[in-house]
Structure formats: C-alpha cells, structure tokens
Amino acid sequence: MTKISTIFPDYHFKNDRLTLLAGPCAIETYDTCAQVAETLKEITDELGINYVFKSSFDKANRSSGDSSRGAGMTHGLPILRKIKETYHVPIVTDVHESYQCDPVAEVADVLQIPAFLSRQTDLLVAAAKTQRVVNIKKAQFMAPEDMQGAVDKITPFSNKILLTERGSQFGYHQLIVDMTSLIRLRKMGYPVIFDATHSVQVPGGHGNHSGGNRDFAFPLMRAALAIGVDGIFAEVHPDPPSAISDADNQLYLNKIKPILTTAVKLFDENRQQQEELMADGLL
DSSP states (O other): OOOHHHHHHSSOOOOTTTTTEOOOOOOOHHHHHHHHHHHHHHHHHHHHHEEEEEBBSOOOOOOSSSSSSSSSHHHHHHHEEEEEEETTOOOOEEEEEEGHHHHHHHTSSSEEEEEEEEEEEEHHHHHTTTTTTTEEEEOOOOOGGHHHHHHHHHHHTTOEEEEEEEEEOOOOOOOOHOOOOHHHTTTTOOOOEETTTTTGGEETTTTSOEOGGGGHHHHHHHHHHHHOOOOEEEEEEESSOSSOTTTTOEEEEGHHHHHHHHHHHHHHHHHHHHHHHHTTTTO
C-alpha cells in the first residue's frame, strides 16, 4: 500500500487510515450537499476515516444534451466553499476544461480528472500547475499501464497524484472491474482509489441516460479492499432515485454506515497482512 503521507505531507491523507471521497454525484442544492457532508463527517470521525467531500458542479459528459448538468461553476463553487468551511472537510470536484483549474483550485483541495478526459494533456498540465492534488480517473478504454502516460504529464509540475479505477468498457452497456488493475496501478507509486459506484454504472443503459446497479457496489468495494487500495470513492445521496445523475448507482445515505464499518475493518486487516508479508520479505 502506498505511503500517501510521504507523497504530500501537507494534505489530509494518512498512511494508516482509509480515505473516503464521497458525496452526491452532482451539486443539486446546498441542503442536499450539507445533509450528506454532515452525516458522512460524523460517521467518518467515529470510524477514523479520512473524509473528502465530493460533488461535481458540472456533469459535462452526459448521454443526452437534455440531461441536467448540475449547479454550474458560478453557483457550484460557492456551495462547495460553504461545505468546506461549515463542516471542515477538504473538497474534491471535477474539472473538464483547462480554464476551470485555477478558479476551482481556490476552493477544492483535489482536482479530479474525469475518466473520459484522462488523456487530455492541457487539462492534466493545468490541474498539476495549481499544486492541488490531482485525482486521475482511469478511462474505460485504457489499460492500467496506459495511466503512466497521464502521470508523466503531471510529474514535471507536481507529485500530488491519485489514481482511480472505475471499471472498463465491456461490450455494450457494461463495465467490468479487473481487480488486477489495482495491483498494476499501485506499482506506479501513487495512492490508488477504487470507485465503487461508477464501476457499477451501465453507460447509456436507459437510452438517453445511464443506468446502474448499486447492489454490486458493496461486493466490489470489499474485493478492492481485500486486494489493497488506499481509498474508496463513492457517490452517496439521501434519495438516489431522485438524483439528477447516476440515480441507479448512488448509495443511500441512511445505509452507508455499515458499509463504511466493513470498509475500515477490511482496510485494517489488509494493512496488517501487508506489514507481515513485508517483514517476512514476501512483499
């Protein structure tokens, strides 16, 4: 497991604790974001999890041009700032265009590169130059080894990098998660995050919008933690069926605590096993 704290000690990651990046897929209202942030902050404080609030001000990659895209940068960034100041949590949010990086970095602690944009050189460089942590989501069409190219575009400017696995396209309307991808990503020397909810998305599954199956998120998360990851990414909503995006795969806020309780247990068990293997010279 990567020693996150040695990569960027000025940030809120700790090597001996699970990190959670979670929140509503898209910013809908401040009240929805606040409800999720308050609940997850209480749970993660109790369980000893490093918590980063996630929500997107813009969902630029939609199946249909008629789909709601969220609050937008003008209205969304003030909401994220208020969440950050009210609940004392770091923020992660998506950037889609190079010009967005500097203003978003004034609020967000982590700039997230959406999967379909993970090879966009100008976007990666602009994000790196802000000196914020950059979370690169592996594209559905990329092999894990291909992520080295994205990493190499950032490292001339910054070493604050996270790598996120979110599944690979398989045939039509289907994603699969190759768990060996987590091992391959880890060899690049940066913290690896498993995206439990986007991995169960069914792109274009409803024709004009994506579907998904949240029932598979928990089993896949357990498998990823058993292999060994530094953090979990999850979209969490008070009422997922009413969400403006990813309604089928966001997790219910009122059901998240037992999921996170299990996640911490698996993370701790895996960390102990890795320490024992390293002590025996087997890892």
